[in-house]
Amino acid sequence: MFLLLIPVLGLPFSLRDARAQSVTQPDKHVTVSEEGLLELKCNYSYSGAPYLFWYVQYPSQGLQLLLKYLSGPPLVEGIKGFKAEFKKDETSFYLRKTSALWSDSAKYFCVLGDTVPKSAGGAEHKL
Numbered sequence: 001m002f003l004l005l006i007p008v009l010g011l012p013f014s015l016r017d018a019r020a021q022s023v024t025q026p027d028k029h030v031t032v033s034e035e036g037l038l039e040l041k042c043n044y045s046y047s048g049a050p051y052l053f054w055y056v057q058y059p060s061q062g063l064q065l066l067l068k069y070l071s072g073p074p075l076v077e078g079i080k081g082f083k084a085e086f087k088k089d090e091t092s093f094y095l096r097k098t099s100a101l102w103s104d105s106a107k108y109f110c111v112l113g114d115t116v117p118k119s120a121g122g123a124e125h126k127l
């Protein structure tokens with residue numbers, strides 16, 4: 001059995017309006033068996049209609065957008081077999097992939113709002 005160690009980082013972020021908001025990713029590290037389910041948690045706190053993003057950062061690479069939820073159907077499909085479901089009632093946006101691969105070992109960022117913090121080494125993401 002292969003194991004992946006996936007550091008999951010919650011980040012500060014900014015929004016153009018000043019309402020209180022945040023994201024939490026309770027698991028600092030997530031271990032997944034090869035061909036197993038990869039699930040990365042993310043709960044948000046935001047009073048309005050959130051824009052939610054999952055980014056990945058592979059070793060020595062920049063941030064890459066996996067998927068985003070802006071509005072519409074809550075189940076979002078992204079690249080590399082990743083999906084995430086927006087659950088408004090539970091204020092969550094969990095990232096899932098049904099058969100994780102070694103190459104999925106990376107840092108994952110759940111981001112609320114329209115901007116990726118520069119401290120993460122990413123470019124700004126404009127809507």
Ligand SMILES: *[C@@H]1O[C@H](CO)[C@@H](O)[C@H](O)[C@H]1NC(C)=O
Nearest residue numbers: 042043044087090091092093
């Ligand atoms: C986070 O999301 C999960 C899954 O949707 C939900 O069960 C839980 O209540 C949420 N936690 C908080 C603190 O909102």
